[in-house]
Amino acid sequence: MFSPISKALNPSLSLRAKIHLIWIPHSLKLTTTRTMSTQRVFQLKFEPLTGKSEWIVIDENEDVPETSQEPLLATTSYLDMLNDSCRNSAYRLAIEKTVTKPCHVLDIGAGTGLLSMMAARAMGSGDSTAKHNTEGMVTACESYLPMVKLLRKVMHINGMGRNINVINKRSDELTVGVDVVSRADVLVSEILDSELLGEGLIPTLQHAHDMLLVENPLVVPFRATTYGQLVESTSLWKLHDLHTNEAKASDGIHLVPTGLHTILRVKSQQYAMHCDAITKEIKLLSEPFKIFEFDFWKRPDSHGETELHIKATDDGRVNAVVSWWVLQLDQEGTIFYSTAPRWISSPINTSTKDWCDHWKQCVWFVQGKGMPICKGEEVLLNASHTETSISYNLNPKIPRTEVTQDNLKTEDFQLILPPERIAIYGDGEWRLCMLTAIRNALSQRAQPLCVVADDSVFSTICIAHLSKTAHVLSLFPGLGDRGAQYLETVADANGFSMDHVEVLRKRKTCWTMDDTHQKKVDLLIGEPYYYGNDGMLPWQNLRFWKERTMLDPILSEDVLIMPRKGILKACAMSLPDLWNSRRSLSKIEGFDHAVVNTTLGACGDLSPPKEGPSLPFFIWQCGEIKELSEVFTVMEFDHSKPISQCHGKALVEFTKPGICHGFALWIDWVMDVENSIVLSTGPDKRYWKQGVKLLATPVTVGTKGFGRTGECCSTLIEASFDPSSGEVNIQHTFS
Known part of the structure; x- marks a missing residue:
């Protein structure tokens, strides 16, 4: 998985990119190096099943690395933004009203270059057949190299590159007389997040007014x-x-x-x-x-x-x-x-x-x-x-x-x-399930060595509170020292001593008995929850399965593992709003954007075998939604055995007529051997994100025996899990 650096790390040095944060350590920053002829960007690559991350180099002259499952830019919200017709038309009208004669226009955070092309067209300088006007020019400033590569493709296809100067820098790195010939008369920009200021709007405007714009410039937006x-x-x-x-x-x-x-x-x-x-x-x-x-x-x-x-x-x-x-x-x-x-x-x-x-x-x-x-x-x-x-x-x-x-x-x-x-930890039903499962597991061991493999402070406190004889070893891969300090602070209030609780301070890839004081692990527990992974796909919490495999040398023969297994569940859904926000692009206000579809992970009108990626969403926040089938099982992940490749298939009949736009996918965690305690992370549970696999083309469906001609009444879902990458591949056939 490739994760663009989030603006949250240093908003004043924003990448001006609409980025859904997947996972990023707060101490890491984007590193860029330049030579006389090329630029290189260090991009963070994160392995969801191990928690490891490494920097890779993206060179200006090389193709952007992509996996078959997830293009680099598919997790950004560029696609959703470009599908916002209200936004696009409002900007077009305002730019046409503001840019009425040849001038110098600066576009900060250019993205695919849509606003730059609007400005160039408004003053006539973007028309390759028009007479060249030296007074009119557009400077498109975009700091994120993978987007710059896409921007140039869009410019080329639309024949709009003649008077649009693309600069791969942050706007606060631009210098008049070096990067741009003169101060700009007009500023067009879209560096806004939901809060308004989070993408660095204020420092960007401050620098622009100080260093890049004429006095009393024209601007879009105005206020x-x-x-x-x-x-x-x-x-x-x-x-x-x-x-x-x-x-x-x-x-x-x-x-x-x-x-x-x-x-x-x-x-x-x-x-x-x-x-x-x-x-x-x-x-x-x-x-x-x-x-x-x-x-x-x-x-x-x-x-x-x-x-x-x-x-x-x-x-x-x-x-x-x-x-x-x-x-x-x-x-x-x-x-x-x-x-x-x-x-x-x-x-x-x-x-x-x-x-x-x-x-x-x-x-x-x-x-x-x-x-x-x-x-x-x-x-x-x-x-x-x-x-x-x-x-x-x-x-x-x-x-x-x-x-x-x-x-x-x-x-x-x-x-x-x-x-x-916070809401999960305060949910009485969830707490009761976890408490019951842990209590039942502890009742089967006299003086157990318990390992909490994830970042669950609840599990650690629960074990220490319920058993005075248990020794708890918490790995806390994300919380680390913060988790240890928290436990020390609340220990007395929960009736346990830190003599029985130990937080491992160092991550390991190989475990020995020396790490557990020469004792085998009797109880391995997780929710599973990994700090910082909140925006990830549900099956990427199968990191617990990977951790269990790494711990295999120190597990007892009759070790109790909780959760005992994960079950990948799914439901056919009508998701018109979400699908339309992720649909493939054609013309946007007259400019061809079809070239960006594969890179941005669009659905619809893609060349086979290209498909859009599975992406994480809170289903309940996805606009209009409707379940079209019963919940069905796709495949199971048996934690009693080391991690391995998994396959599954299910024939699903539709229970309601409608338009199927895709499938919601999630994991139900079976906490005990008796399968009596199951914690679901499905759409009816608001505190977990589900995976969404959108169809390339929506399908009209009906119920069996009542479907009209041309309607599909069932679909065959086949899925496979790759333990090397942590990816789940979903295939579907309608009938």
């Missing part, structure tokens, strides 16, 4: 405004308040003990989410309010603060601030694009037209149980922004006696986990 709304939502509350939800479980396990409520928490930041998917679970407690305004036509400030007085429109408890932004693309204020949720009624809210995944709403969690308010009451919201993020502090205008924070000091140790992981 961006952020808005917010106070909401009550149990669904959102569960994603961050582990202390309250854990207290309801009453099972004796204390991941967040009293007085240490925030020792295990989510990061204080905005989280991108499709809030439309939980509209029925959200209670609006205020009218929408304006927060910040960012003008692209002038140099922005690095930091800003505002104080808002917001009147409650209903009684309730504020669990979150839901935010979005509205883009004004032209100076006159006639062309807009909005990321507002569908419940916002506004003539400029274009979000009701197309579902898209590259821009969502954002959610800021209010600490603890939230803040109670009464209708008509006024509350104070302090909002602030840095160069790359926006944050909030919600306080009542009149102080209340209710405590929403605990006694943990900000400088004390805290373990930061994703919201979905």
Whole structure:
């Protein structure tokens, strides 16, 4: 798997790329070297089954490496962005309105070059048959080398390269007189994420105004405004308040003990989410309010603060601030694009037209149980922004006696986990299943040596809490020292001594009895969960199976392994919104983009045997969805044996008529030998991502005996698992 470096590592040095983060160590950065004639980029290659990563070199003169299963750029959201017709038409109209004569246009974060070509066409300099105009030119700046290679192909096919100068650098590396002949008269850009600022918008604009643009330049977009709304939502509350939800479980396990409520928490930041998917679970407690305004036509400030007085429109408890932004693309204020949720009624809210995944709403969690308010009451919201993020502090205008924070000091140790992981750890049903499975396993061993192979702090605490005679060896491959420090902090509250718990500080590829104090492992446990792998495909958590294989030399003959096996499950789905966002491209506002389809992992109109890759999504956030079949088993992974190649097939009959766009795939983990405890990660479970295999062409399906002529009533699914790569290959035949 090849993973582009995320902008999250250093937003001020953003790659200007719409990248879905798969996995990346926070200490690693993009390394680029240049010679007189070529550029080389070091790209991180990650092996999901081993957790190993290595740098590979991408040379400007070499083809971008791809695997048969996953093209390098398939995990980005470029494709989804280019399929956003509202965005594309808004930019075209604004550029045509702004670029009315030959001038110098700078496009920052050029991507496939769509905005550059729009600008060149608007001033007539992109027409290869037109008379060459030396006054009109476009500088397309794109820092990500694999995208630059694609950009050049798109330019060539459209005959638009004559007056478009492509520069493979970050915009803050450009120098007037060296890279560009003069300052630009017009800036066009699309360096926006769901929060607005996360791709480095502010530092990019600052440098551009200081070094690359004329005084008072024309810009597209012209302005961006952020808005917010106070909401009550149990669904959102569960994603961050582990202390309250854990207290309801009453099972004796204390991941967040009293007085240490925030020792295990989510990061204080905005989280991108499709809030439309939980509209029925959200209670609006205020009218929408304006927060910040960012003008692209002038140099922005690095930091800003505002104080808002917001009147409650209903009684309730504020669990979150839901935010979005509205883009004004032209100076006159006639062309807009909005990321507002569908419940916002506004003539400029274009979000009701197309579902898209590259821009969502954002959610800021209010600490603890939230803040109670009464209708008509006024509350104070302090909002602030840095160069790359926006944050909030919600306080009542009149102080209340209710405590929403605990006694943990900000400088004390805290373990930061994703919201979905916090929700899982607070889920009573999930905790009961894990607790029961571990208790049953421990009852079969007197003084067991237990190894927790993954990053499950719950499993480690659970074993140590339930058994005073067990010795626990936790590998914590992702958490490492942070996991060890966390255990030391909560040990007393959970009634165990660290004398019986050991965290292995060093990763190994070969295990001996010296590592386990000359004792064989009696119990091997995982959830499985690997810190930092939250955006990966479900079967990439079969890393647990790989770990089990590596540990084989030190496992006892009658070792108990939990989970005992994984079952790959699937369901035929109607996913029109997701399919349309990933469909192959043809003409975009008059420019041919068919050349990008294979590289970006598109579905539809691909040359056989090319198929789109399987990609991870939260199915419940994928717009319109409908199950068209019963859930069926594809294949099983037996953890009692070393990892091996697996095959499976299933004949699936459709239970509902409709249009089949693909299959949702996930793993159910069988925790015990009796197959009585099964933890599912399917679409009805919101806290796990499923794998989605989209069809090249949607198929009309019907039910057996009632299908009309031309409708398929069943499909044969065949799958294989490759233990060397961790890939699952899915084939399907409709009948």
